[in-house]
Amino acid sequence: MSTLPFVTAFYAALTGLVAAFLAANVIRHRVRLKIDDIDGGNVEMRQVIRAHANFCEYAPLILILMGAAEMGGAPKIAIHVLGIAMILSRVLSAWGLSHSLAQSFGRQAGATLAILVLVAASLLILLRIGGVV
Numbered sequence: 001m002s003t004l005p006f007v008t009a010f011y012a013a014l015t016g017l018v019a020a021f022l023a024a025n026v027i028r029h030r031v032r033l034k035i036d037d038i039d040g041g042n043v044e045m046r047q048v049i050r051a052h053a054n055f056c057e058y059a060p061l062i063l064i065l066m067g068a069a070e071m072g073g074a075p076k077i078a079i080h081v082l083g084i085a086m087i088l089s090r091v092l093s094a095w096g097l098s099h100s101l102a103q104s105f106g107r108q109a110g111a112t113l114a115i116l117v118l119v120a121a122s123l124l125i126l127l128r129i130g131g132v133v
Contacts, residue, residue, distance in 0.1 A: 005070035008063060011083030015059050018087070022052040022094055043101065051097035055090050058114045062086045065121035072128045082121050089113035 029048045030036065039046040066086070070079045089110045096106020127133040 003071065005067040005079075007076050007079040007083065008067040008070050011066065011079075011086065012063050014083075014087055015063060015090070018090060018094070019052075019055060019059065022048075022055055025098070026052050047098050047101055050101065051094040054093055054097055058093075058118075059086065059090055062114070062117055062121060065118065065125065069121055069124045069128065072125060074124050074128055074133070078124060082117055082124075085113055085117045085120075089117060 026048050029045055033040065033042055033045055035042060035045050039049055062082070063086075066079055066082050069082070070076070089112075091110075092106045093110025093114065094106075096104040096108075096110060099106070124133065
């Protein structure tokens, strides 16, 4: 059993790159639209802020759960599946939110997949603690 969650660290690094891109997108829009605070009542600004914020709301908890599962000895393939699904869910959600605040495939698929990853990672940890997996 490894004490360092290397697989999770890989997905954390990818997550960091996506987060940096989304933050830079918010900054780019602020400069272009000359909006210094909140969203300035601008729908486009609100969309990019929500895309970044939604990413930040889910990604850290999922990474913590993935790391805990990996450190608890969960199979590396399970961590890879969780990581791929997490990245996909967050990219879909960010794409959907950056195009519209209304319901969209990206938002719905991203949210659904993120919830499934949260549940799967949590159950994986509980099953490992209980000695089932």
